[in-house]
Amino acid sequence: MPAIEHLRPRPSGHRSGRDRAPGFLGRMRQRRAQRDYEASVLTFAYTLKGEFRDACEYLRVCHYVSVAAGITVRTPRVGEVRVGPPISFTVELMPGQEPEDFRKPGRRMAHTLGAHGLRIEPLAGRWVRLVLLEADPLAEHFGLPPVTAGSGTETVLLGRTEDRTTLGHAIADPAHLAVQGMNGSGKSAFVYGLLAQLCAAPDVLVAGSDITGLLLGRVWDDTAHREWQVVGTHDLEAHAALLEQLVAEMDRRLATIPRREDKITPTVTVPTVLVVLEEFPGLLRAAGAVPKPKSGKSLAERIVSAQLRLLSEGRKAAFRVLTLAQRFEATAVGGGYARDQFALRLSFRVPADSLAMLHGDDARPFGQEHANADPGIAYLSGLGRDCERIRVPHLGDYGEYVDRIQSYGRRAES
C-alpha cells in the first residue's frame, strides 16, 4: 500500500551502545524523530481518510444530498486512525446505515486501501471499527477436532468466518442444505467432516443415495445407517426405490403428528433423517438414460418427484435433505422450486455465474475471485446471515473419514 504507508518511529539510541542518558544532541535527535513520526502519522491518517472517502463514493456507501449548488456526496466520517499493525480506523455510520453495509463492498474497499480484506467490528452507538487485514484470514488451515455430536440438536461445526467467528448448525433445525463446488474444491471433504460429526448421534439417521459409493455405502458397513443408503450405478432402480421408501416414512410421520403440534420432535425412535444426495445431477443423468416403462413414470421422474416431496414437506417430519452438485443449475437439481427449498447454501470454488445462481445477485461481486478459491473456502448463505466467505474445517484424508465412521458410527441394535 505505498500510497498510505507511514513511518515507524526509529529508536534513537546513541552509537556507543551503552545504556546511558542521551546528551543534548541525543535529546534533540529524539525530539526530531518524535516530531517526524507524529507528522507522518497525521499525513498517513489524512491520506487514508481521503482514499476511504473516494472508495465510499465509488462503491456507493454514501449519501447524495441535494443542495442549492447541485448534488453533494456525504461519506461516513472517519474518527480515530490507528497505524497498527493492523491498520484500523473508526467510522461513524450515517443515518440508516448498518455495520453490515460494509461487508459486501469490504473486499473492494480494502483493495483500494492496499489491504487484502476488511474486518468490521461494531463499537458503541453508531460507530464501527474497520480493520485492514494484510493477509487472507482464511488462509490458515482449520482442522476438524475429533468431536461427535451427542444429539441432532447439538451444533456441528460448519466453518470459520473472516472475523474468526465459528459457525455451527444443528441438523435438527429445519433447514435443507445445498452444497456446490467444482472438482477438487473441497465439497466432499466438507461433507465427510459433517457426517463424521453426526454419525454417532442416537437421534440422527444418515440415509441417502451416492452413485460414487465413497461418501455413503461401504464406509458405513456395520452401522445403523447403512441399510438406508444406496450406492453405485449398477442398480439405479434401487435409488428411486429408497427415495420412495423415505417419502413413505415421511408420510407416515406426517400422519402421526400429535393434534396440538405442527411438527415431529425427533427422538431416538423417530430420528432426524438426513437424506444425503451425493452428485445428484449425475444420478439424474444416469437415470435419464434408462428407457421409460410403457406405463407410469420414468426413473428420473420418480427420483425428482421423491426429492421434491422430501424437500417441500420433509421439514415438519424431521427430514433434512443435503444435496451435492458441481453446479446447482435448476435443471440439474429438479427445477427452480426444488432449489428454492434449501435454506442453507454453500458454494465451494464455482464459476462466477454459479455463485450468483445459488446465492442471488448479492453474491455477484464475489464471483470472479471465488472462481479461483482454494479448497475448503466457501461462501455460505443462511443461518440468518448474509452471504459470507468461510473456511470449512478439514477432517484429513479419506482414511480418516473411514476410521471415524467405523469408530463412532451408531451401531444397529441387535
Ligand SMILES: Nc1ncnc2c1ncn2[C@@H]1O[C@H](COP(=O)(O)OP(=O)(O)OP(=O)(O)O)[C@@H](O)[C@H]1O
Ligand atoms: N477444508 C479443506 N482444507 C484444506 N484442504 C482441503 C479442504 N477440503 C479439501 N481439501 C483438499 O482438496 C482436495 C479435494 O477435495 P475434495 O475431494 O473434497 O473435492 P471435491 O470438491 O469433492 O472434488 P470431487 O468432485 O472431484 O470429489 C482434498 O484432497 C484435500 O487435499
